[in-house]
Amino acid sequence: MFTATITLSLLAIIFGLILGYAAIRFKIDSDPVVDQIDAILPQTQCGQCSYPGCRPYAEAISSGEADINRCPPGGESTIQALADLLGVDAKPLDPEAGEVKPEKLVAVIDEQTCIGCTLCIQACPVDAILGAAKQMHTIIGPECTGCELCLPPCPVDCILMVPVKTDANHWKWPFPNPDAGLHEAQR
Amino acid sequence: MNSVNRKLWKYNGGLHLEDHKTCSNQMESRELPMPKRLTIPMQQHIGEAAHPIVKVGDKVLKGEMIAESSARVSAPIHAPTSGTIVEIAPMPMPHPAALDAVTIILESDGLDQWCELHPIENYRHVSSDELRDRIRDAGIVGLGGAGFPSYIKLDPGQHFAIETLILNGAECEPYITCDDRLMRERPEAILDGARIMRHALHAKRCIIAIEDNKPEAFAALERAQSQSGQADIELVLVPTLYPTGGERQLIKVLTGKEVPSQGRTLDIGIISHNVTTAATIADAVIDGIPLINRMITVTGESITTPQNIRAPIGAPIEALLDFAGRENGVETQLVMGGPMMGISLNSASLPVIKTSNCFMLQPKQPTVPESPCIRCGECAVVCPAELLPQQLYWHSRAREFEKVQDYNLFDCIECGCCSYVCPSNIPLVHYYRFAKTEVWAQEREKEAANIARMRHEHRQARQEKAELEKQERMRKKKAALKDKEKGGTDDAAKKAAIKAAMDRAKAKREANQNPEAAAPTDVPSQEAAATETQPATIPESTSKSES
Ligand code: SF4
Ligand code: SF4
Ligand code: SF4
Numbered sequence: 001m002f003t004a005t006i007t008l009s010l011l012a013i014i015f016g017l018i019l020g021y022a023a024i025r026f027k028i029d030s031d032p033v034v035d036q037i038d039a040i041l042p043q044t045q046c047g048q049c050s051y052p053g054c055r056p057y058a059e060a061i062s063s064g065e066a067d068i069n070r071c072p073p074g075g076e077s078t079i080q081a082l083a084d085l086l087g088v089d090a091k092p093l094d095p096e097a098g099e100v101k102p103e104k105l106v107a108v109i110d111e112q113t114c115i116g117c118t119l120c121i122q123a124c125p126v127d128a129i130l131g132a133a134k135q136m137h138t139i140i141g142p143e144c145t146g147c148e149l150c151l152p153p154c155p156v157d158c159i160l161m162v163p164v165k166t167d168a169n170h171w172k173w174p175f176p177n178p179d180a181g182l183h184e185a186q187r
Numbered sequence: 188m189n190s191v192n193r194k195l196w197k198y199n200g201g202l203h204l205e206d207h208k209t210c211s212n213q214m215e216s217r218e219l220p221m222p223k224r225l226t227i228p229m230q231q232h233i234g235e236a237a238h239p240i241v242k243v244g245d246k247v248l249k250g251e252m253i254a255e256s257s258a259r260v261s262a263p264i265h266a267p268t269s270g271t272i273v274e275i276a277p278m279p280m281p282h283p284a285a286l287d288a289v290t291i292i293l294e295s296d297g298l299d300q301w302c303e304l305h306p307i308e309n310y311r312h313v314s315s316d317e318l319r320d321r322i323r324d325a326g327i328v329g330l331g332g333a334g335f336p337s338y339i340k341l342d343p344g345q346h347f348a349i350e351t352l353i354l355n356g357a358e359c360e361p362y363i364t365c366d367d368r369l370m371r372e373r374p375e376a377i378l379d380g381a382r383i384m385r386h387a388l389h390a391k392r393c394i395i396a397i398e399d400n401k402p403e404a405f406a407a408l409e410r411a412q413s414q415s416g417q418a419d420i421e422l423v424l425v426p427t428l429y430p431t432g433g434e435r436q437l438i439k440v441l442t443g444k445e446v447p448s449q450g451r452t453l454d455i456g457i458i459s460h461n462v463t464t465a466a467t468i469a470d471a472v473i474d475g476i477p478l479i480n481r482m483i484t485v486t487g488e489s490i491t492t493p494q495n496i497r498a499p500i501g502a503p504i505e506a507l508l509d510f511a512g513r514e515n516g517v518e519t520q521l522v523m524g525g526p527m528m529g530i531s532l533n534s535a536s537l538p539v540i541k542t543s544n545c546f547m548l549q550p551k552q553p554t555v556p557e558s559p560c561i562r563c564g565e566c567a568v569v570c571p572a573e574l575l576p577q578q579l580y581w582h583s584r585a586r587e588f589e590k591v592q593d594y595n596l597f598d599c600i601e602c603g604c605c606s607y608v609c610p611s612n613i614p615l616v617h618y619y620r621f622a623k624t625e626v627w628a629q630e631r632e633k634e635a636a637n638i639a640r641m642r643h644e645h646r647q648a649r650q651e652k653a654e655l656e657k658q659e660r661m662r663k664k665k666a667a668l669k670d671k672e673k674g675g676t677d678d679a680a681k682k683a684a685i686k687a688a689m690d691r692a693k694a695k696r697e698a699n700q701n702p703e704a705a706a707p708t709d710v711p712s713q714e715a716a717a718t719e720t721q722p723a724t725i726p727e728s729t730s731k732s733e734s
Contacts (some may be wrong), residue, residue, distance in 0.1 A: 024319065043635075143639075167286065
């Protein structure tokens, strides 16, 4: 009885030390749940969720402060992925946050009208705008997330949102129409 | 060498289809008269589109390069005849959604005048790299319908030793006979191409596989091989079964080996190319001729005389249909490719592209609506990739893209066997194509999101740094201001020091008036004055440099 108590206590102490050491040695600085949520969010950084960017929204979801249905650019698939990750039910997008856009838009600057004020550069969360004071500005198309944050600051309204043109490498087969049945070519 | 005693293997499933080949393969192929205008899209292959290197108004010669790309997976494009570039603009291309691609319009001058060609005298004396460069510069892509740049499939890298080069002459899809005709009409070119590729790959052996419904093609190649006096290429007849022409299926039949799921044929030491690609490679290397035309089967119930036509890239499809004769009076459906894997096109004014192996014109048939899956399992029985098509369908339909990948969606070769046998008329392949492009789109979005996150974080870090620097400047400014305030007390100290110095000077003067006492005290008292003034000057100089 006595030896058993001693052995168990010793074991408990040893494991306690190992665990304690491991907790310090392998400490993870950031919260893994926040990282996982952030990895699902589309990184548009548009703030439509009412948080100042995707990561702050991820933190708010993780702390239970915000619901999972506030990201319009992510749409249904993002809500579904968040629901799966957090083990909660998916729900429709909160209309207060905005609507899902039918297609991806990117910003373009009308270079004739641009006065080179740099205000849009300061607004762009992903540094997708190139330019300098009193020089014409331009947007690096592939880097633009379509967040529209550069629109309000522009004093001459020279930024337009245009749909991205689909080429063969980005085209998607549409969901089959069940009434059309078999592809004609295959019968 | 031929195939008489070769052991062959079998793959799972497959279909015995009515082949409809004799209607088009009996006739010698004919050359399409050069159309007045050629419409040449910049996207005729898998990968990056090429970029025009000519301008409107430029005169070009036949075979001259008119578009190129620096991307690895891409292919340059050449002028199929001599003439003038009259337009460069986005126009619809032969594609399931008739998407636009930048297109060069070339107006023929009727002279068909060649540019200077650079034949390679003896390919055996040339390095693999030089051969690959030549094949790339000739714009050659897989001509069996895939359109993957051929030079990449001739570049296994240092880590792979190529055991076998397979030339695929199976041509298993019904109706299509362009490879068959080419094997009969230009067997020497195919054998030359095979030898060039074998040389480039340092492959130990080379097999040309032909389905046994093409005995004439087999005989032609055999004859050409014996005439060439070399017996270095093995000709093999394989049983006719759809889809034996699938790369993995043919490898299984010939070698019994399976390509690992989502792996490459390279992983098991095998490379395969289409026979028409081989002939085109021979032309590019031996004669210096780039890919500017190809053999195309024009067939179907609504074509008067189904046949094979040699047509330049960019010719309007309707020119080919008219050349072969169209039955009038019926509403028709145009298909590029064969009945199993082809895509419907909604306009015959679209151009011929490098991957157009067949145009089929059929009377329009009513479509049958899809019924629910009854889980009969027929699809799994015929699937040559040993997949579970009904599961793939189920998850694709539910947009469960992770699950559908667990069922190896990307091993599906879109052969259409499953849809063909499905009693519920479910367009299964369409669902798989939908799911595949969705998965690719998700991957692209993920990548874009990662880049955006990185750019955003960099920006935030930069802003934080700028903010810190600003705060630091503010802090220093404040400190400087404080120092200045403190400067008041400094002044008092200074005054005190000055006063002390003046007192000492006075004492000195007094002492000078008394010469006996002056000499010993003179120097030390000066030193003392200097050390005394120092503390007063140091704070002042530092506060100056700070502000
Ligand atoms: S360019 Fe405009 S729309 Fe595009 S990411 Fe920057 S701020 Fe957003
Ligand atoms: S053949 Fe059609 S009905 Fe039968 S299991 Fe496959 S998908 Fe379902
Ligand atoms: S289309 Fe795909 S799933 Fe259907 S039989 Fe062919 S390989 Fe199998």
